Amino acid sequence: MVLDSLFSKKSLLVAGLGIALLGCQNNSDTSDNYASKSTQTPQGVVETLHGVEVHDPYRYLEQESDETHEWVAEQQQAGYAYLSKINNKQAVVDRITELWNYEKQTAPFEHGDNTFYYRNDGLQAQSVLYVKGKDGVERVALDPNKLSSDGTVALSGVSVSNDGKTIAYGVSKSGSDWQQWQFIDVATGRALGDELKWIKFSRAQWAADNSGVYYSRYDAPEGGNLLADVNFNQKVYFHKLGDKQAQDTLIYERPQNKDWGFAASVTDKGDYLLISISQGTDSRNRFFYQSLTDAKAEVVELIIDLEAEYQFLGNDKSVFYFKTDLAAPNGKVIAIDVNSPDKANWQTIIAESSDPISNVEIIHDHFVVSYLHDVLGKLTIFSMNGDKRQDVDLPGKGKVAGPYGKRSKDYFYYVFNSYVQPQTTYRFDFKTGQSTLFAKPDISFNPDDYVSEQVFYTSKDGTRVPMMVSYKKGLKKNGANPTLLYAYGGFAISLTPRFSPANIAWMDMGGIYAVPNIRGGAEYGESWHKAGMFDKKQNVFDDYYAAAEYLIEQGYTNSTKLGAYGRSNGGLLMGAVLTQRPDLFAAVLPAVGVLDMLRFHKFTIGWAWTSEYGSADVAEQFPALLAYSPYHNIKPRAYPATMVMTADHDDRVVPLHSFKFGALLQDNQRGDAPVIMRIESKAGHGAGKPTSMKIDEFADIYTFLWTNFGLQVPAKIGQ
Structure with missing residues (x-):
């Protein structure tokens, strides 16, 4: 999930959205109000939860055992074998590396x-x-x-x-x-x-x-x-x-x-x-x-x-x-x-105001307030008694990180970026009321060669949802462009524009990168967040499907060229995509996802997410969780190409989610598309991952998508 840069002045526990690694189940597993009956069968565990019989065929993958380690090793080898056979991955690695090297x-x-x-x-x-x-x-x-x-x-x-x-x-x-x-x-x-x-x-x-x-x-x-x-x-x-x-x-x-x-x-x-x-x-x-x-x-x-x-x-x-x-x-x-x-x-x-506040700092005895206006950044300065002094002129439409300053200083810094413009630092001076450029990166591409536009579409229930769509200039809306649809949708995390050199490489390949601001985030304040919590979680999924349908209707792409990608809570979204709308996408990438909604609270810090999802221990909340829990809604059918992604040291969202989900999905695949696991070693939920590991992961994502769009990965990428 998108968990970095969440620290500000909130408790860091609030930033801890995820679960943990494979390991023993804790002692709360058999609370009386949760499981009235639990039976081990050759096909796994069968429990009666609140009067409903629930099957868990891969419960053994929760355990630290030789059997689990053997399964993981086999899946790692099979996933690597599939990815290594894709031609021209090195061209993708080379272009991402070139773009990243500034x-x-x-x-x-x-x-x-x-x-x-x-x-x-x-x-x-x-x-x-x-x-x-x-x-x-x-x-x-x-x-x-x-x-x-x-x-x-x-x-x-x-x-x-x-x-x-x-x-x-x-x-x-x-x-x-x-x-x-x-x-x-x-x-x-x-x-x-x-x-x-x-x-x-x-x-x-x-x-x-x-x-x-x-x-x-x-x-x-x-x-x-x-x-x-x-x-x-x-x-x-x-x-x-x-x-x-x-x-x-x-x-x-x-x-x-x-x-x-x-x-x-x-x-x-x-x-x-x-x-x-x-x-x-x-x-x-x-x-x-x-x-x-x-x-x-x-x-x-x-x-x-x-x-x-x-x-x-x-x-x-x-x-x-x-x-x-x-x-x-x-x-x-x-x-x-x-x-x-x-x-x-x-x-x-x-x-x-009508624009949600994303951050406030007291600097030079003023309140400097960072707002979101239709997901885009806005900075306004107020006196200590609340009188508006001025809006800060920004260099464009994008994300504002900051402000960074102290009450004792008469200046502050902020960082501006967008999906096609890298992070650039500015210094605002209270004496002049103006911003000046402080640090600008020297990059190996021209941002003017790319487009990042904001569009709005209508979700299933009539809600107006914004989306950023980014691509290289000259792209034609011919209904056949390779498209990557990334989303999150939870925990009041706003997906504001954020530069990544890897996204530029995707656009250089001819791809579209689209990010809808679905409910569950805080792009429109706490009411937007609450509209995607608890029993309203289906709104999140419906907003995402509507984004995909909009891209198809407007001629950006079609279902055979559309890929779905999300991490952590966004990995849960991908699990819903696979079990609810597998017809809509050619390939799906659930990464470090929360995929077993009946047991997530039983590992590491997972109990903390019951304030977002609810708990299967609570009879009133159980039906909604069971209704969309990805692991429990897999059934025999044709699924799109799927790469389930996790890491062996993820103690936020334990990889047992991905293990169980991937194993069951493989069992139930009735189509010809591959279902593989990509399991990283010596890695966790995402934070602190070294640059080389990030680049390799992006290259695997792009080549997996490209291949399953029925396309040949270009032998050379770039200008």
Whole structure:
């Protein structure tokens, strides 16, 4: 799923959309209200759930066993054999590599006298963290490429102390969600001896005096399976630099609420500790705080009701500012004086508008608000009392990432890109009210040779849905263009325009890249999200099918040249495509997908997604889940060409979903199209994947689609 760049100020647990790896089922598997009868047969497991007989023929693939490993090895070999026989894959690899090979640099961020930024020289496995001091001399602060020989050890987070002298950094191995945090001295590059373990979905937040960090962690898994055992009871700790982790101070826990997740932070002036409390992946949160100026202060439960999102923005002493969707699905900015916390005293600073708010930062004593206007970025500046100052002139129609800045500075940075324009960084100056170019990449193609247009279509129930359609200029709407339809549709994640050099390679091959903004995301605020949750999940699928039908009706393509692709929650969408509308597509790619909707909550962090999907444990929610669960709706019929994609270290969405689904789909394929598995080794849900592995994956996707469109992969691709 699209899970990167989700961290902002929300709990990282909210960003954790996925499941885990193959492994033992946990002890909750036989709760009385879930399975009234369970029988093992030669054909698998048969259970009676809420009075309904449910078959699970490949339950054994959930187990860490010789039989499972043998099956995985056979599937890996068969998938590789199929893909290796496709001619001209190297031409695709070469073009993607050529396009990918340009210097990429992020917007800078400042701490003390030091300025930090990431840069990748083009094809480095992982981007390198650089630092510049007052002398203006650039040097490497942290190079994750030196953490492993094959690039499969990645940075999972970096937190720089307020004085800019120490870096805390998280490391993830083979794409796992488990992190280890370590520390280095910026001036010398010397590694400090501190090490923090058993961390998921947490950052390190520095104390105001830079003496240590607040962080959240779980206890070590008791079941012994790090990649599949369920994770509950996250706790907040404080680690003092120089101490062993065993000496860390427990700041807050909630043993009576095992499914609460905690994100701790500190106000800019260090006067308050803030604890945002999530429950599952729901964007709603509780909010507690503790005074750090009074050693005897207790944690105060400011917002205890789980009724809305409350994203802390900053404070003026006892006045706390929040972005919230309370009675405002598109978002608004409010002020709460913690000395008078009753709701009747809350003040609206920036009212809800017709455009949803995607981000807010306080910079130069102004609110800088990032909006989505029909999915495209918009930046507006307000005073601290909510008066509009100006809209920021943007370089085009696309995505705005940011703003990145501090309240004490009179400037900020933002990054602009689109499906055909790479990330370009701009600096906005409050003194002039203008933006100037800060960093522009040197690329090996001309964006003017490509088109990225927004269209609107009507879904099954009459809902108007936007879609971005991108292709190379000169393409004719002859109804036969190879088309890749990518979507997600869940967890309030908005698919705003995002540049990828691999997409340019697809367009260079003559392909169309289309991304519909289906319900379940937040492109039109929380109401758009809710329209694709729980028993309304079918809206997500129907929006996607309507997008495909629009592309066919408008002469872009036809069903024999149309490919479907989605990751994680989007992989669930692909499972629905295969079981509900296999006639509509020539090829389908479910990647790291949630495909068993009756058991997803039984592995690692899967329980957290019940706030999005519901739970098969709940009798009222069970019928809707069973109705669309991809694994349970496979039946003998002709299916389109399918490549089920997963990875052996995915502890977000466990590969057992893909294993079981792929095995059953192969059994039930009655057509001639291939059904193969692509199982990556030493990889996880997607984050931290090295560049070479990404390029190879795209090349396999494109050549698989091209071949199953009945086309020959070109021997040479490019200008």
